[in-house]
Amino acid sequence: MTSLSALIDDVAASSKVSPAAVSEGDDGFSADHFSYIMDLLHAYLEVYPDKEEHLLFNQNLTYYYSSRVVAPRKSKYVLSKSYSGLSHHIRQLDATYEDTERLQLMQQFINPGSGWYNNEATVQRDVNGRIFKSSPIEKLFLLATIKFATRDPYGAGIEYEAGKPGWNEALNGLASMVGSGVVELLELKILMKYINNVALKFSHRTFVVPEELAVLIGKITAALDELGDEEHTNLRSGERKVPHALFLYWDAVATAREEYRADVTLFSGETKEYSSEEIVELTKRWLHEIDLGIARAHAIGSHGHEKKEVSSIITPTYFSYNVTRWEETKNHNKDGHKFVIAKEMVVSKFPLFLDGVSHIMKTMDKAQALNLYETVKQSGLRDKGLNMYTVSSTLAGQSYDMGRMMGFAPGWLENQSVWMSQSYKYYLELIKKGMFDQFVEEMLSGMLPFIDSRKYGRSLIECTSFIASSAFEDPNMRGRGVLARLSGATAEFLSIWKQMFIGQSLFQLDEDGKLEMQLVPSLPAWLFKRNEIEQSPADEQYVIRFKLFQSINVAYFSATPKDL
DSSP: OOOHHHHHHHHHHHOOOOOOOOOOOTTOBOSSTTHHHHHHHHHHHHHOGGGHHHHHHSOOEEOBOOSEEEOOGGGTEEEEEOTTSSSEEEEEOOOEEEOHHHHHHHGGGBOTTTSSBOGGGGBOBBTTSOBOEEOHHHHHHHHHHHHHTTBOTTSSSEEOTTBOOSSOGGGTTTGGGTEEEHHHHHHHHHHHHHHHHHHHHTTTOEEEEEHHHHHHHHHHHHHHHHHGGGGGOOOOTTOOBOOHHHHHHHHHHHHHHHHHHHHTSSBOSOEEEEEHHHHHHHHHHHHHHHHHHHHHHHHHOOBOGGGOBOOTTSOOOEEEEEEEEEEEEEEEOTTSOEEEEEEEEEEEEOOOBHHHHHHHHHTSOHHHHHHHHHHHHTSTTEETTTTEEOSBSOOTTOOGGGOGGGGSOTTBTTBTOEEHHHHHHHHHHHHHTTOHHHHHHHHHHHSGGGSOHHHHTSOTTSOEEEEOOTTSSOTTTTTOEEEEOOSHHHHHHHHHHHHHHTOSOSEEEOTTSOEEEOOOOOOOGGGOEEOOOTTSOTTOOEEEEEEETTTEEEEEEESSOOOO
16 A cells, blocks of 8 residues: 555656746735745755755746736825825825736636636746746845835835835734835845855856846946945934935835836846856845845834934834925826825834844844843733733834824734734744743743633634733733634644754754754753653653654653753
Protein backbone atom coordinates (compact mmCIF):
# COMPACT_ATOMS: atom_id res chain seq x y z
CA MET A 1 0.00 0.00 0.00
CA THR A 2 1.34 3.41 -0.95
CA SER A 3 2.02 5.68 2.01
CA LEU A 4 0.60 9.17 2.15
CA SER A 5 4.10 10.64 1.96
CA ALA A 6 4.94 8.60 -1.16
CA LEU A 7 1.64 9.58 -2.76
CA ILE A 8 2.30 13.27 -2.18
CA ASP A 9 5.82 12.88 -3.59
CA ASP A 10 4.46 11.18 -6.75
CA VAL A 11 1.78 13.83 -7.28
CA ALA A 12 4.29 16.65 -6.78
CA ALA A 13 6.78 15.05 -9.17
CA SER A 14 4.10 14.72 -11.85
CA SER A 15 2.74 18.25 -11.42
CA LYS A 16 3.46 21.27 -13.54
CA VAL A 17 3.96 24.68 -11.96
CA SER A 18 1.54 27.21 -13.42
CA PRO A 19 1.38 30.44 -11.36
CA ALA A 20 -1.96 32.23 -11.33
CA ALA A 21 -3.33 35.18 -9.40
CA VAL A 22 -6.04 37.81 -9.48
CA SER A 23 -5.98 41.44 -8.38
CA GLU A 24 -7.84 42.52 -5.28
CA GLY A 25 -10.46 44.54 -7.12
CA ASP A 26 -11.06 48.26 -7.25
CA ASP A 27 -10.31 49.00 -3.59
CA GLY A 28 -6.54 48.89 -3.96
CA PHE A 29 -3.59 46.77 -2.86
CA SER A 30 -2.43 46.05 0.68
CA ALA A 31 0.93 47.65 1.45
CA ASP A 32 2.41 44.93 3.64
CA HIS A 33 2.00 41.77 1.56
CA PHE A 34 5.58 41.97 0.30
CA SER A 35 6.87 41.43 3.83
CA TYR A 36 5.57 37.84 3.94
CA ILE A 37 8.05 36.85 1.24
CA MET A 38 10.95 37.15 3.68
CA ASP A 39 9.07 35.05 6.25
CA LEU A 40 8.70 32.28 3.66
CA LEU A 41 12.31 32.58 2.57
CA HIS A 42 13.65 32.40 6.13
CA ALA A 43 11.42 29.40 6.87
CA TYR A 44 12.86 27.57 3.86
CA LEU A 45 16.46 28.41 4.73
CA GLU A 46 15.99 27.21 8.31
CA VAL A 47 15.58 23.72 6.83
CA TYR A 48 17.73 24.01 3.70
CA PRO A 49 20.53 26.51 4.45
CA ASP A 50 22.79 24.69 2.00
CA LYS A 51 20.37 25.39 -0.86
CA GLU A 52 20.42 29.18 -0.60
CA GLU A 53 22.52 29.96 -3.67
CA HIS A 54 20.66 27.44 -5.80
CA LEU A 55 17.30 28.83 -4.69
CA LEU A 56 18.20 32.46 -5.33
CA PHE A 57 20.21 32.25 -8.55
CA ASN A 58 19.65 28.96 -10.39
CA GLN A 59 16.05 29.30 -11.51
CA ASN A 60 13.90 31.85 -13.26
CA LEU A 61 10.48 33.10 -12.23
CA THR A 62 7.78 35.02 -14.09
CA TYR A 63 6.31 38.38 -13.05
CA TYR A 64 2.65 38.84 -12.17
CA TYR A 65 0.70 40.95 -14.67
CA SER A 66 -2.44 42.82 -13.60
CA SER A 67 -4.85 45.06 -15.42
CA ARG A 68 -5.11 47.20 -12.29
CA VAL A 69 -2.32 49.67 -11.69
CA VAL A 70 -1.50 52.37 -9.17
CA ALA A 71 -2.55 55.83 -10.34
CA PRO A 72 -0.01 58.69 -10.48
CA ARG A 73 -0.46 61.46 -7.93
CA LYS A 74 -1.86 63.86 -10.54
CA SER A 75 -4.80 61.48 -10.98
CA LYS A 76 -5.59 60.75 -7.31
CA TYR A 77 -4.70 63.82 -5.21
CA VAL A 78 -8.04 65.68 -5.07
CA LEU A 79 -9.45 68.78 -3.41
CA SER A 80 -12.41 67.91 -1.19
CA LYS A 81 -14.33 69.36 1.73
CA SER A 82 -13.41 68.38 5.27
CA TYR A 83 -15.91 66.51 7.45
CA SER A 84 -16.98 69.79 9.05
CA GLY A 85 -17.72 71.27 5.65
CA LEU A 86 -15.99 74.47 6.72
CA SER A 87 -12.72 73.99 4.86
CA HIS A 88 -11.03 72.05 2.10
CA HIS A 89 -8.25 69.50 2.27
CA ILE A 90 -6.36 67.21 -0.07
CA ARG A 91 -7.24 63.54 -0.19
CA GLN A 92 -5.82 60.58 -2.09
CA LEU A 93 -8.81 58.91 -3.73
CA ASP A 94 -9.26 56.22 -6.40
CA ALA A 95 -5.67 55.16 -5.93
CA THR A 96 -5.82 52.35 -8.50
CA TYR A 97 -7.54 52.05 -11.84
CA GLU A 98 -8.19 49.56 -14.65
CA ASP A 99 -5.67 50.10 -17.44
CA THR A 100 -7.37 49.61 -20.82
CA GLU A 101 -4.16 48.78 -22.67
CA ARG A 102 -3.33 46.05 -20.19
CA LEU A 103 -6.88 44.72 -20.39
CA GLN A 104 -6.65 44.43 -24.15
CA LEU A 105 -3.37 42.53 -23.88
CA MET A 106 -4.83 40.15 -21.31
CA GLN A 107 -7.97 39.50 -23.36
CA GLN A 108 -5.86 37.66 -25.90
CA PHE A 109 -5.67 34.86 -23.35
CA ILE A 110 -9.33 34.36 -22.50
CA ASN A 111 -10.36 30.71 -22.45
CA PRO A 112 -13.43 30.39 -24.73
CA GLY A 113 -14.65 27.43 -22.71
CA SER A 114 -14.72 29.15 -19.33
CA GLY A 115 -14.93 32.76 -20.46
CA TRP A 116 -12.13 33.55 -18.02
CA TYR A 117 -8.43 34.23 -18.42
CA ASN A 118 -5.91 31.45 -18.92
CA ASN A 119 -2.99 31.60 -16.51
CA GLU A 120 -0.84 33.03 -19.31
CA ALA A 121 -2.88 36.25 -19.12
CA THR A 122 -1.33 37.16 -15.77
CA VAL A 123 2.30 36.79 -16.87
CA GLN A 124 4.46 39.84 -17.74
CA ARG A 125 5.82 39.92 -21.30
CA ASP A 126 8.14 42.10 -23.33
CA VAL A 127 7.28 44.02 -26.49
CA ASN A 128 8.04 40.95 -28.60
CA GLY A 129 5.56 38.80 -26.72
CA ARG A 130 8.16 36.80 -24.83
CA ILE A 131 7.55 35.92 -21.19
CA PHE A 132 9.99 37.90 -19.05
CA LYS A 133 11.72 36.00 -16.26
CA SER A 134 14.24 36.77 -13.53
CA SER A 135 15.92 34.84 -10.75
CA PRO A 136 14.36 35.09 -7.25
CA ILE A 137 17.11 37.38 -5.96
CA GLU A 138 16.73 39.66 -8.99
CA LYS A 139 12.99 39.86 -8.34
CA LEU A 140 13.65 40.66 -4.69
CA PHE A 141 16.03 43.42 -5.74
CA LEU A 142 13.39 44.87 -8.06
CA LEU A 143 10.87 44.74 -5.23
CA ALA A 144 13.27 46.47 -2.83
CA THR A 145 13.98 49.19 -5.39
CA ILE A 146 10.29 49.96 -5.93
CA LYS A 147 9.65 50.04 -2.18
CA PHE A 148 12.65 52.29 -1.60
CA ALA A 149 11.22 54.64 -4.23
CA THR A 150 7.88 54.64 -2.36
CA ARG A 151 9.11 56.15 0.91
CA ASP A 152 7.07 59.06 2.22
CA PRO A 153 8.25 62.72 2.15
CA TYR A 154 10.15 62.38 5.44
CA GLY A 155 11.50 58.97 4.46
CA ALA A 156 9.93 57.78 7.71
CA GLY A 157 7.54 55.22 6.23
CA ILE A 158 6.32 53.56 3.04
CA GLU A 159 3.45 55.38 1.36
CA TYR A 160 0.02 53.78 1.26
CA GLU A 161 -0.17 54.86 -2.34
CA ALA A 162 -2.35 51.97 -3.55
CA GLY A 163 -5.47 52.70 -1.50
CA LYS A 164 -4.95 50.31 1.44
CA PRO A 165 -2.81 50.18 4.58
CA GLY A 166 -1.31 46.91 5.80
CA TRP A 167 -3.16 44.12 7.63
CA ASN A 168 -5.28 46.56 9.67
CA GLU A 169 -7.95 47.35 7.10
CA ALA A 170 -10.08 49.06 9.74
CA LEU A 171 -7.67 51.94 9.09
CA ASN A 172 -9.29 52.14 5.68
CA GLY A 173 -9.23 55.93 5.67
CA LEU A 174 -5.51 56.27 6.27
CA ALA A 175 -4.54 55.88 2.60
CA SER A 176 -6.84 58.77 1.68
CA MET A 177 -5.01 60.91 4.26
CA VAL A 178 -1.81 60.45 2.21
CA GLY A 179 -0.81 57.98 4.89
CA SER A 180 2.30 55.88 5.32
CA GLY A 181 3.53 53.01 7.47
CA VAL A 182 6.72 52.67 9.50
CA VAL A 183 6.20 48.90 9.69
CA GLU A 184 6.63 48.55 5.94
CA LEU A 185 9.81 50.64 6.09
CA LEU A 186 11.21 48.33 8.76
CA GLU A 187 10.37 45.31 6.62
CA LEU A 188 12.10 47.01 3.69
CA LYS A 189 15.20 47.37 5.87
CA ILE A 190 15.13 43.62 6.58
CA LEU A 191 14.73 42.85 2.87
CA MET A 192 17.46 45.30 1.87
CA LYS A 193 19.93 43.90 4.44
CA TYR A 194 19.28 40.42 3.14
CA ILE A 195 20.00 41.43 -0.46
CA ASN A 196 23.16 43.19 0.69
CA ASN A 197 24.29 40.07 2.56
CA VAL A 198 23.53 37.82 -0.42
CA ALA A 199 25.59 40.03 -2.73
CA LEU A 200 28.49 39.88 -0.26
CA LYS A 201 28.20 36.13 0.26
CA PHE A 202 27.89 35.22 -3.43
CA SER A 203 30.18 37.89 -4.81
CA HIS A 204 30.90 35.91 -7.98
CA ARG A 205 27.25 36.25 -9.03
CA THR A 206 25.66 39.04 -11.04
CA PHE A 207 22.20 40.62 -11.00
CA VAL A 208 20.41 41.06 -14.35
CA VAL A 209 17.40 43.39 -14.20
CA PRO A 210 15.00 44.97 -16.73
CA GLU A 211 16.41 48.05 -18.41
CA GLU A 212 13.43 50.03 -17.10
CA LEU A 213 14.49 49.28 -13.53
CA ALA A 214 18.04 50.41 -14.27
CA VAL A 215 16.62 53.73 -15.50
CA LEU A 216 14.69 54.12 -12.25
CA ILE A 217 17.82 53.33 -10.21
CA GLY A 218 19.69 56.01 -12.13
CA LYS A 219 17.01 58.58 -11.31
CA ILE A 220 17.05 57.60 -7.62
CA THR A 221 20.83 57.99 -7.55
CA ALA A 222 20.61 61.41 -9.19
CA ALA A 223 17.98 62.54 -6.67
CA LEU A 224 20.13 61.35 -3.75
CA ASP A 225 23.15 63.16 -5.19
CA GLU A 226 21.07 66.32 -5.48
CA LEU A 227 19.85 65.93 -1.89
CA GLY A 228 23.44 65.71 -0.67
CA ASP A 229 24.05 66.77 2.92
CA GLU A 230 20.41 67.84 3.26
CA GLU A 231 19.63 64.17 3.92
CA HIS A 232 20.88 64.72 7.48
CA THR A 233 18.27 67.41 8.14
CA ASN A 234 17.43 67.27 11.85
CA LEU A 235 13.90 67.92 13.03
CA ARG A 236 13.54 70.89 15.34
CA SER A 237 11.25 70.43 18.31
CA GLY A 238 7.64 70.71 17.18
CA GLU A 239 8.57 71.01 13.51
CA ARG A 240 6.18 69.17 11.22
CA LYS A 241 6.58 70.85 7.86
CA VAL A 242 8.53 68.71 5.41
CA PRO A 243 11.84 70.51 4.70
CA HIS A 244 12.07 71.82 1.15
CA ALA A 245 15.06 69.64 0.21
CA LEU A 246 13.36 66.46 1.41
CA PHE A 247 10.16 67.41 -0.40
CA LEU A 248 12.04 67.96 -3.67
CA TYR A 249 13.76 64.58 -3.30
CA TRP A 250 10.44 62.85 -2.59
CA ASP A 251 8.78 64.54 -5.57
CA ALA A 252 11.62 63.60 -7.94
CA VAL A 253 11.69 59.94 -6.88
CA ALA A 254 7.89 59.63 -6.85
CA THR A 255 7.84 61.02 -10.39
CA ALA A 256 10.52 58.52 -11.44
CA ARG A 257 8.45 55.70 -9.93
CA GLU A 258 5.38 56.83 -11.85
CA GLU A 259 7.39 57.00 -15.07
CA TYR A 260 8.69 53.48 -14.44
CA ARG A 261 5.15 52.15 -14.12
CA ALA A 262 4.11 53.88 -17.34
CA ASP A 263 7.05 52.25 -19.12
CA VAL A 264 6.40 48.65 -18.07
CA THR A 265 3.03 47.92 -19.61
CA LEU A 266 5.39 45.69 -21.55
CA PHE A 267 9.09 45.35 -20.80
CA SER A 268 11.35 46.36 -23.66
CA GLY A 269 13.21 43.07 -23.26
CA GLU A 270 16.49 44.89 -22.75
CA THR A 271 18.39 44.22 -19.53
CA LYS A 272 21.23 45.62 -17.46
CA GLU A 273 23.73 43.53 -15.54
CA TYR A 274 25.01 44.65 -12.14
CA SER A 275 27.98 43.09 -10.40
CA SER A 276 27.54 41.96 -6.80
CA GLU A 277 29.89 44.79 -5.79
CA GLU A 278 27.57 47.33 -7.41
CA ILE A 279 24.56 45.82 -5.63
CA VAL A 280 26.42 46.01 -2.32
CA GLU A 281 27.16 49.70 -2.83
CA LEU A 282 23.60 50.53 -3.91
CA THR A 283 21.95 48.70 -1.03
CA LYS A 284 24.47 50.09 1.45
CA ARG A 285 23.58 53.62 0.43
CA TRP A 286 19.86 52.88 0.51
CA LEU A 287 20.12 51.27 3.94
CA HIS A 288 21.78 54.45 5.20
CA GLU A 289 18.82 56.46 3.92
CA ILE A 290 16.37 54.04 5.52
CA ASP A 291 18.10 54.41 8.89
CA LEU A 292 17.90 58.18 8.60
CA GLY A 293 14.18 57.83 7.91
CA ILE A 294 13.66 55.58 10.94
CA ALA A 295 15.46 58.15 13.08
CA ARG A 296 13.11 60.84 11.75
CA ALA A 297 10.14 58.59 12.54
CA HIS A 298 11.22 58.45 16.18
CA ALA A 299 11.79 62.20 16.24
CA ILE A 300 8.26 62.79 14.93
CA GLY A 301 6.91 60.18 17.34
CA SER A 302 3.39 59.34 18.45
CA HIS A 303 0.88 60.92 20.78
CA GLY A 304 -1.81 59.82 23.17
CA HIS A 305 -5.11 61.32 24.28
CA GLU A 306 -5.23 65.10 23.87
CA LYS A 307 -1.96 64.80 21.91
CA LYS A 308 0.08 63.98 25.00
CA GLU A 309 3.56 63.05 23.86
CA VAL A 310 4.80 59.50 24.49
CA SER A 311 8.31 58.13 24.81
CA SER A 312 10.36 58.47 21.64
CA ILE A 313 11.81 55.04 22.45
CA ILE A 314 8.54 53.48 21.27
CA THR A 315 8.42 53.31 17.50
CA PRO A 316 5.42 54.97 15.83
CA THR A 317 3.47 52.90 13.33
CA TYR A 318 1.62 55.39 11.11
CA PHE A 319 1.89 58.91 9.70
CA SER A 320 -0.23 61.01 7.39
CA TYR A 321 0.64 64.06 5.32
CA ASN A 322 -1.49 67.16 5.11
CA VAL A 323 -0.92 69.07 1.87
CA THR A 324 -0.74 72.73 2.92
CA ARG A 325 0.05 74.27 -0.47
CA TRP A 326 -1.04 72.98 -3.85
CA GLU A 327 -1.76 73.91 -7.43
CA GLU A 328 -5.02 72.96 -9.08
CA THR A 329 -4.95 71.27 -12.47
CA LYS A 330 -7.66 71.65 -15.08
CA ASN A 331 -8.85 68.09 -14.56
CA HIS A 332 -11.14 66.42 -12.03
CA ASN A 333 -12.22 62.92 -11.04
CA LYS A 334 -15.52 61.17 -11.73
CA ASP A 335 -17.12 62.82 -8.68
CA GLY A 336 -16.13 66.30 -9.74
CA HIS A 337 -13.25 66.77 -7.31
CA LYS A 338 -10.43 68.82 -8.77
CA PHE A 339 -7.02 67.16 -9.14
CA VAL A 340 -4.11 69.01 -7.54
CA ILE A 341 -0.32 68.96 -7.48
CA ALA A 342 1.16 69.00 -3.96
CA LYS A 343 3.72 71.73 -3.27
CA GLU A 344 4.15 71.64 0.52
CA MET A 345 3.26 69.13 3.23
CA VAL A 346 3.04 68.82 7.00
CA VAL A 347 3.31 65.44 8.73
CA SER A 348 0.68 64.30 11.25
CA LYS A 349 1.16 61.59 13.85
CA PHE A 350 -1.06 59.02 15.50
CA PRO A 351 -1.37 57.15 18.79
CA LEU A 352 0.75 54.10 19.52
CA PHE A 353 0.09 50.78 17.79
CA LEU A 354 1.65 47.47 18.84
CA ASP A 355 2.56 46.62 15.24
CA GLY A 356 5.37 49.17 15.11
CA VAL A 357 6.88 47.80 18.33
CA SER A 358 6.95 44.19 17.10
CA HIS A 359 8.59 45.10 13.82
CA ILE A 360 11.27 47.46 15.14
CA MET A 361 12.25 44.73 17.61
CA LYS A 362 13.18 42.52 14.64
CA THR A 363 15.96 44.98 13.80
CA MET A 364 17.31 45.40 17.38
CA ASP A 365 19.89 43.64 19.50
CA LYS A 366 18.88 42.17 22.87
CA ALA A 367 19.83 45.23 24.93
CA GLN A 368 17.83 47.57 22.70
CA ALA A 369 14.88 45.20 22.67
CA LEU A 370 14.89 44.94 26.48
CA ASN A 371 14.85 48.73 26.82
CA LEU A 372 11.96 48.94 24.39
CA TYR A 373 10.07 46.17 26.21
CA GLU A 374 10.31 47.92 29.57
CA THR A 375 9.09 51.18 28.04
CA VAL A 376 6.16 49.53 26.24
CA LYS A 377 5.15 47.79 29.45
CA GLN A 378 4.59 51.21 31.03
CA SER A 379 2.81 52.66 28.00
CA GLY A 380 -0.81 52.91 26.91
CA LEU A 381 -0.38 49.66 24.96
CA ARG A 382 -0.38 47.66 28.20
CA ASP A 383 -3.78 46.53 29.50
CA LYS A 384 -2.98 46.47 33.19
CA GLY A 385 -6.32 44.86 34.02
CA LEU A 386 -5.74 41.80 31.82
CA ASN A 387 -1.92 41.93 31.79
CA MET A 388 -2.01 41.80 28.00
CA TYR A 389 -1.23 44.21 25.16
CA THR A 390 -3.77 46.07 23.06
CA VAL A 391 -3.58 46.62 19.33
CA SER A 392 -3.45 50.38 19.95
CA SER A 393 -3.43 52.85 22.78
CA THR A 394 -6.50 55.02 23.22
CA LEU A 395 -7.89 56.51 20.00
CA ALA A 396 -9.92 59.13 21.85
CA GLY A 397 -9.92 62.44 20.00
CA GLN A 398 -8.67 61.03 16.70
CA SER A 399 -10.15 62.04 13.36
CA TYR A 400 -12.82 59.85 11.78
CA ASP A 401 -10.78 60.23 8.61
CA MET A 402 -8.71 57.31 9.91
CA GLY A 403 -11.39 54.79 9.01
CA ARG A 404 -14.04 52.51 10.43
CA MET A 405 -12.01 51.62 13.53
CA MET A 406 -13.11 54.99 14.92
CA GLY A 407 -16.70 53.74 14.81
CA PHE A 408 -15.98 50.86 17.21
CA ALA A 409 -16.30 51.17 20.97
CA PRO A 410 -12.95 51.35 22.78
CA GLY A 411 -11.79 47.84 23.66
CA TRP A 412 -13.70 46.29 20.74
CA LEU A 413 -12.43 45.10 17.36
CA GLU A 414 -9.46 47.17 16.11
CA ASN A 415 -10.09 49.99 18.62
CA GLN A 416 -7.80 49.25 21.59
CA SER A 417 -8.74 45.57 21.94
CA VAL A 418 -6.28 42.73 22.53
CA TRP A 419 -5.80 41.61 18.93
CA MET A 420 -4.51 38.09 19.38
CA SER A 421 -2.29 37.73 16.32
CA GLN A 422 -0.59 41.04 17.11
CA SER A 423 -0.01 40.11 20.75
CA TYR A 424 1.40 36.71 19.81
CA LYS A 425 3.64 38.36 17.22
CA TYR A 426 5.04 40.55 20.00
CA TYR A 427 5.61 37.57 22.32
CA LEU A 428 7.41 35.76 19.49
CA GLU A 429 9.87 38.62 19.13
CA LEU A 430 10.60 38.52 22.89
CA ILE A 431 11.71 34.91 22.80
CA LYS A 432 13.57 35.33 19.51
CA LYS A 433 15.63 38.11 21.13
CA GLY A 434 16.58 35.81 24.00
CA MET A 435 14.41 37.67 26.54
CA PHE A 436 13.42 34.40 28.18
CA ASP A 437 12.20 35.67 31.56
CA GLN A 438 10.15 38.45 29.98
CA PHE A 439 8.66 36.04 27.45
CA VAL A 440 7.60 33.53 30.12
CA GLU A 441 6.03 36.30 32.20
CA GLU A 442 3.98 37.52 29.25
CA MET A 443 3.11 33.99 28.13
CA LEU A 444 1.56 33.15 31.50
CA SER A 445 -0.81 36.13 31.37
CA GLY A 446 -1.34 36.57 27.64
CA MET A 447 -1.44 33.18 25.89
CA LEU A 448 -4.50 30.97 25.77
CA PRO A 449 -3.19 27.82 27.51
CA PHE A 450 -2.62 29.84 30.69
CA ILE A 451 -5.65 32.14 30.96
CA ASP A 452 -9.04 31.59 32.64
CA SER A 453 -11.33 29.77 30.19
CA ARG A 454 -14.41 31.06 32.03
CA LYS A 455 -13.35 34.62 31.39
CA TYR A 456 -12.28 33.82 27.82
CA GLY A 457 -15.71 32.32 27.20
CA ARG A 458 -14.73 29.44 24.92
CA SER A 459 -12.26 26.60 24.51
CA LEU A 460 -8.65 27.58 25.13
CA ILE A 461 -7.56 25.72 21.99
CA GLU A 462 -9.68 28.07 19.86
CA CYS A 463 -8.08 31.37 18.90
CA THR A 464 -10.21 34.42 18.28
CA SER A 465 -9.72 37.63 16.36
CA PHE A 466 -9.61 39.69 19.54
CA ILE A 467 -10.19 39.76 23.27
CA ALA A 468 -12.32 42.59 24.64
CA SER A 469 -9.91 44.71 26.66
CA SER A 470 -10.29 46.63 29.90
CA ALA A 471 -11.19 49.70 27.82
CA PHE A 472 -14.54 48.11 26.89
CA GLU A 473 -17.48 49.65 28.73
CA ASP A 474 -19.11 46.37 29.79
CA PRO A 475 -16.98 44.80 32.56
CA ASN A 476 -18.62 41.42 31.97
CA MET A 477 -17.14 41.28 28.47
CA ARG A 478 -13.58 42.19 29.42
CA GLY A 479 -11.24 39.28 28.74
CA ARG A 480 -13.75 37.49 26.49
CA GLY A 481 -12.60 36.16 23.13
CA VAL A 482 -14.67 37.31 20.17
CA LEU A 483 -14.89 35.96 16.59
CA ALA A 484 -13.26 32.54 16.26
CA ARG A 485 -10.26 32.78 13.98
CA LEU A 486 -7.60 30.16 13.42
CA SER A 487 -5.13 31.87 11.10
CA GLY A 488 -2.83 34.64 12.35
CA ALA A 489 -2.61 33.83 16.07
CA THR A 490 -2.30 30.11 15.32
CA ALA A 491 0.59 30.71 12.95
CA GLU A 492 2.36 32.88 15.52
CA PHE A 493 1.71 30.24 18.21
CA LEU A 494 3.34 27.55 16.05
CA SER A 495 6.36 29.82 15.56
CA ILE A 496 6.56 30.33 19.32
CA TRP A 497 6.33 26.55 19.90
CA LYS A 498 9.14 25.97 17.42
CA GLN A 499 11.30 28.60 19.10
CA MET A 500 10.68 27.05 22.52
CA PHE A 501 11.26 23.40 21.62
CA ILE A 502 13.68 23.55 18.68
CA GLY A 503 15.27 26.98 18.48
CA GLN A 504 15.67 29.52 15.70
CA SER A 505 17.25 27.25 13.08
CA LEU A 506 17.29 23.47 13.29
CA PHE A 507 19.81 23.21 10.44
CA GLN A 508 22.76 25.51 9.77
CA LEU A 509 26.14 25.57 8.10
CA ASP A 510 29.36 25.39 10.11
CA GLU A 511 32.49 27.45 9.37
CA ASP A 512 33.50 24.97 6.67
CA GLY A 513 30.11 25.16 4.98
CA LYS A 514 29.04 21.71 6.16
CA LEU A 515 25.44 21.09 7.17
CA GLU A 516 24.80 20.50 10.85
CA MET A 517 21.74 20.04 13.05
CA GLN A 518 21.33 21.63 16.45
CA LEU A 519 18.50 21.80 18.98
CA VAL A 520 18.53 24.99 21.08
CA PRO A 521 15.38 24.94 23.23
CA SER A 522 14.10 27.69 25.53
CA LEU A 523 11.91 25.92 28.08
CA PRO A 524 10.90 26.94 31.62
CA ALA A 525 11.51 24.48 34.45
CA TRP A 526 7.83 24.06 35.29
CA LEU A 527 7.14 22.44 31.92
CA PHE A 528 9.30 19.45 32.88
CA LYS A 529 7.45 16.46 34.37
CA ARG A 530 8.73 13.57 36.44
CA ASN A 531 10.13 10.84 34.21
CA GLU A 532 8.13 7.60 34.58
CA ILE A 533 10.03 5.51 32.03
CA GLU A 534 11.89 2.84 33.99
CA GLN A 535 14.60 2.23 31.39
CA SER A 536 15.95 5.80 31.72
CA PRO A 537 19.12 6.49 33.74
CA ALA A 538 18.47 7.20 37.41
CA ASP A 539 19.78 10.79 37.23
CA GLU A 540 17.27 11.73 34.53
CA GLN A 541 14.33 12.33 36.83
CA TYR A 542 12.52 15.00 34.79
CA VAL A 543 11.64 15.09 31.10
CA ILE A 544 9.79 16.97 28.40
CA ARG A 545 9.01 15.32 25.06
CA PHE A 546 7.86 16.30 21.57
CA LYS A 547 7.81 14.86 18.08
CA LEU A 548 10.01 16.21 15.31
CA PHE A 549 8.87 15.84 11.69
CA GLN A 550 5.78 13.91 12.87
CA SER A 551 7.64 10.72 13.74
CA ILE A 552 10.94 11.39 15.55
CA ASN A 553 10.60 11.22 19.33
CA VAL A 554 12.72 13.88 21.04
CA ALA A 555 13.15 14.11 24.81
CA TYR A 556 15.02 16.61 26.99
CA PHE A 557 16.07 15.15 30.37
CA SER A 558 17.12 16.89 33.56
CA ALA A 559 18.12 15.66 37.01
CA THR A 560 16.13 18.51 38.56
CA PRO A 561 13.55 20.87 37.10
CA LYS A 562 15.40 23.85 35.66
CA ASP A 563 15.14 26.31 32.80
CA LEU A 564 16.61 24.92 29.62
